[in-house]
Amino acid sequence: MSRVLVARQDNLGDVLLAGPCVRAVAAHASHVTLLTGPHGRAAGELLPGVDDLLTWRAPWIDPEPPPVTAEDTGAFVDLVRETAPDRALILTSFHQSPLPLALLLRQAGVPWIGAISEDYPGSLLDLRHRVEGDPPEAVRMLSLAEAAGYALPPDDHGAPALRRPLPDVSRLTGGGPYVVVHPAASVPARQPSAAWSHRVVRALAAEGHRVLVTGAPSERLLTRGVAGTSAVDLGGRTSLAELAAVLSGARVVVAPNTGPAHLAAAAGTPVVSLFAPVVPAARWAPYGVPFVLLGDQHAACRDSRARVCPVPGHPCLEGISPAEVCRAVAELAQPGVVSPPSAAMTSPL
Template sequence: MEHPAALAGPPIGWRDLDRVLVVRPDNLGDVLMAGPALRALRHAAPGARLDLLAAPAGAAAALLLPEIDAVLTCSVSWQEAGSRDVPVAADLDLVDRIGHGGYQAVVILTSFSQSPWPAGYLCRLAGVPVRVGMSKEFGGAGLTHWVPSPPDELHQVDRSLHLLERVAVPPFGGRLHARVPPGAVRAARVLLGDRGPYALILPGASCPARRYPAGRFARVAGRLASSGLRVVVAGTAKEAPVVAEAAGDVPGAVILAGELDVPALAATVAGARVVVCNNSGGAHLAAALGTPVVVLFAGTEQVGQYLPRFVPASVLTVPTGCAPCRQFTCPYALECLDLPPERVAAEAVRLAARGPVRTSAWSSVREPG
């Protein structure tokens, strides 16, 4: 039996709402995995303005999700993982920003290890009357509609959809989606040209414990080039040393460090024959855009919560006794990513061969019109 306070709030008239806020202050991939929930909300509240509260790392993903009308970007205190002291004024400022939005409802999306209560209480102070979230524990008046958590093992997409189903928002499928702006296609084309099929390597990740060694990525790149695929290696400006090392000495490799914003990265992912990456936003971009992907999955998380679906994918990992560890830095020797480059490259070549033959590397990108 569920707690008597669970779902004690009255039915929500979604179709009557004018302004709804969705809270997901996480990384790029987390926001992309919220896409099916956003799509379901858009259908349930077709006339509402749908805004997203996102962290800087995930805010740019909103440019790829047509359901989102505007973004409130904020590094929220309850997601601060380090020892840095966050001034109380930052929380008070966020309360004011939310209050000025005039939201009638907020939906707080979380992973199994996160709590919706801090966001719920801030939104309560901001005057948002309907506050929906999911949690294992009871937290009082922070949420008007508290949904008890499903099993931890549930995929992150299904977790968000479960939350909405419990408050009468039916799902419209669990497939990720993304819209690539036409300008991003043009920007990526300028950088890459159109010289045949390519494999895209994304060696970065949000923390060192999730990163396959760059030197091994270089060996993967060499084998992909030998198979006839052009090699593109991309990452952020901060990842420039890793990107350069991952490209190795592959002849003709295109190295893009800090040159692609998120929309242009999405265009590059959409144009690739295959993507090879860590458990990172790149994997979810590939899933959203239908590009085959090889994911080198560290033991920091449970595979079933994040694996790409509805797209040709190969998730490679080495089972270890310490997984899932949730660590940012591996205290051992990354045994969970002790994957031979030859195996990684073979999987990438196999998946690349499964995809349709494109007359242009950009033919898979549909421009609105």
């Protein structure tokens, strides 16, 4: 049995989607250290199979990168050396390189390193894994673990999952069934307007749903406006673990392509995914639960990776009618809709 470091250094959703890979490693290793960036650490704390966490802001990954200094990289190398992993798996998105981190891990004395890499790695990698096509991100990362010899146990179906038990949030959710609307996204191009989200909340309430609106502390103004008088505003009132518990108790979660959509999926809750096609839905749609994908997937912004919508009026999301959202929620909330064993279900309307 070995000590393995698994790295995923970007956002909350990316770390959650790394969960199946982490569990595969944990099934065979004596100790698993998860290396995250500061934006993903709280998600790492929720992953089964993680024994301890390291956090470091990678200058080639973080959206607000720090300057590269010998002092900073040297301190990171010393930190890894103290952890003394026997092996490391570096998980990255398709547009990120694992090689800068591999270089630092080599300097820290890590004897075996594996990663998905299109670039020639020289002596930086012992396993240079290739992935064909555009599989879901969770599957892509799990394939690296499998190539390294780490298979999931037979009773683990490979969907994202959370440590249980989650906190008691009944003081926030109250009694009875509810639907969650999470209106914000970390990237503006993936987020509908506040006015559009408010119309959706009103439409859901008019259909008889009790609606909770969730968001981070920095999103309180948004959630207050979206909730209005038709919903309960939980903006800024939950930790990430408490948000996971709120999402876990929901009948359905309505959210754009953002971390809480993946948090809902990891909690086992069906998702109405308001998906702007700036990145491919095949890779980044909610995984492991039933979902309905809404949004024009052939819009002009398709695969642009734009952070701000380049099309006036944001038609890929603003063109979704509240009635479509209500129909999707009704479809996913009906009895008998259950999570499939190993893949997400797309249910177009």
